Amino acid sequence: MTIIKKDRRRLLKKLATTTASLPFLSQLPSLGAAEMPRKRFITMFTPNGxxxxxxxPSGGxxxxxxNKILKPLEPIRDxxxxxxxxxxxxxxxGDGHQRGMGGLWTAAHLTNGDTVSGGNPAAGGVDWASNISIDQYVAxxxxxxxxxxSLEYGVKCGSPDVWKRMCYKGKNQPLEPEMNPIAAFDRLYANGAPQTSGGTADDQQARSIRLASVLDGVLGDFNRMRSYLSAEDKVKLERHAEAVRDLEKAIEVPELGMECxxxxxxxxxxxNSDAxxxxxxKIFLDLMVSAFACDQAAVGSMQWSYSVGNNRMPFIGxxxxxHGMSHEPDNNQEVKNKLIKVNTWYxxxxxxxxxxxxxxPDPAGGGSLLDNTYxxxxxxxxxxxxxxxxxIPFVSAGSAQGYFKTGRxxxxxxxxxxxxxxxxxxAYGGNVDGFGDYTEGDIPNLRA
Structure with missing residues (x-):
């Protein structure tokens, strides 16, 4: 199995006791001397049709x-x-917006419930989607x-409900997008960037080590409790344990290479300002690309607003x-022109x-990040x-290392x-015949 840069560095630190032995060990194929670029994946959402x-497009x-809306994409046509x-x-x-948002990346029905007002009263209202989303499946x-x-970012995505969340770890498990770019930056780089507050880098590392020790103890407690729990409680416990493991990884001090x-x-x-x-x-898109280049993540999502989002866009007039404009009839040409401007900006x-x-450039070589991304x-x-x-309007770019045939x-x-x-x-290694509620196979002619 190929060892990626970060894990390979850690293994070499454990094995190499002198600097003289490091060059020799680093060239051993079993320690990942010949690294392959990893595949990456990003979903992007924009609302209201x-x-x-x-x-x-027109043509074959x-x-x-x-045409007008996608005309800006001419430079990346191929x-x-x-x-x-x-x-x-x-x-x-669920109503049209709810089923559209909840099912976009899950292809699964919404669960009955009363979490969301304005659902479908005849069917008892709705809670959340009933399946994992494709980004989390790939993750x-x-x-x-x-x-x-994975990294979930969003701009003005609103408070949690099925209209406003698109990523799911599983049934009834929506993921919150990070909407504060400072928090997103700190999560990625607080331990690796010059410090402006909160103590020195050494202080932060010491705090991280103490917190990791506490989290290890929590996981140990979880493991000791498993034999005393019902099957249902074990499922709940595993969800909490997974969250703890994610936190444990997040507070590690990143070992960022010179290429980062x-x-x-x-x-x-x-x-909250539309302006x-x-x-x-732009900050979130730059952070996502940076995180990929620094090999901190391989999966990301970018959510612009939300289903029924009613943002204004003064920066394009x-x-x-x-949302209000999207409900206007087709013969309202003035509004239609504005919607074209909105979608063109997206x-x-x-x-x-x-x-x-x-x-x-991809940190492992082998071309650019896009060469290895879909x-x-x-x-x-x-x-x-x-x-x-x-x-549904779907546009993709990148071939995921040649899996998809582009320019079509x-x-x-x-x-x-x-x-x-x-x-x-x-494309990402899944052995599946379908996704969500359906087992209808794939789209074979998308492949190269």
Whole structure:
């Protein structure tokens, strides 16, 4: 098994007692001298549907023409896979937005409950999605030997409910996106960056060691208690133990190699200001690329707002709420033009992320980060004013080390979007016939 840089360094420290022996040991193949770049994966979400006729290209699979909304992606045309005609088919309970958001990356029905107001009273209301999301499935495949199993970032994602969360560790287990860029930076680099407060790096390392010792004791207590618990309580205990293990990894002092440039710590921004959406988003995208380059994570998600999110975008001259505009009829050309501007701006953010990945060398060699990454951008609705979950706009970039054949516009006729998620799962080593509620196989012609 290949040993990645961080773990290899630690093993060498344990084995090598003198500096003279280190060069010899570091060249042994069994210690990972020949390292392979790891695969990486990112999901990106934008809300409230799109304008299909201005979103999807015209033309054929290879000779397509990008229309208004995706026109900014022309510079990365050869890296794209644009998919038309994929439907989110999950059934009741839940309204269109709820099923769209909860099912986007899970392809699974929502559970009955009363957590969310405005659900489906006839079916008893809704709680959360009933399955793991594709990002967390992939994280379970490739994220166990990085410091962070996955990174969830978001801009103005709101308080927790099924309209506002897209990542799930499992049934009824939504993950919170980090919406504060300073907290996101500190989680990645507080122990590896120049200190501005809170003591010296040595002080922080000592605190981390003490906390790790406490967490080890907690896990020991958990293990001793297992034999006394019911099966149901054992499941709950394991969830807590997993959270403790994640925390234990998070407080480790990172061993960042010379190839890793620590970014500048962001300043304070008003997280609730619509005017700050671009600045907040750029910080999170930069942090994600940096974390990949520093080999701290291999899986990430970027959530722009949320289903029914009503943000305004004064930075592009749109001062009407996004969700409200998305409900306007098709013949309101003024609003339609504003929605095109909103969705075009989101396309520009996708472009920025992909270009940053493309410009960043992979820390293990073998090309850029993008060469080893698959980035998928999706939406909870196909069209806002009809709440349809048919023809969901999906755009991806990167081949995940050649697994996906890029530079194409693929058209389907109502194919279940679970088949896209199945294809992604297989790209990262999953031995699956389906995903979520469905076992309909993958989309074979997406592969190279």
């Amino acid at each position: 799109t304008i299909p006729e201005e979103f999807f 699979m290879n000779n397509f023409t990008l 890296e794209l896979l644009i998919m038309k005609g994929l439907n989110n088919k999950i059934p009741l309970p 379970n495949q490739i994220g166990n030997d990085t410091r962070f199993k 440039d620590i970014p500048t710590k962001p300043g304070t921004l008003n997280l 700050n959406i671009p600045a907040l988003g 749109v001062n009407s709420g996004h 396309a520009e953010q996708f472009l920025y992320l992909v270009q940053q990945l493309k410009a960043t 980035v998928i951008w999706g939406n909870e609705l196909g069209k806002g004013n009809s709440h349809t979950r048919n023809n 516009f693929m058209t389907y006729n109502g194919l279940n979007h679970s088949r896209l998620l199945t294809t992604i799962a297989k």
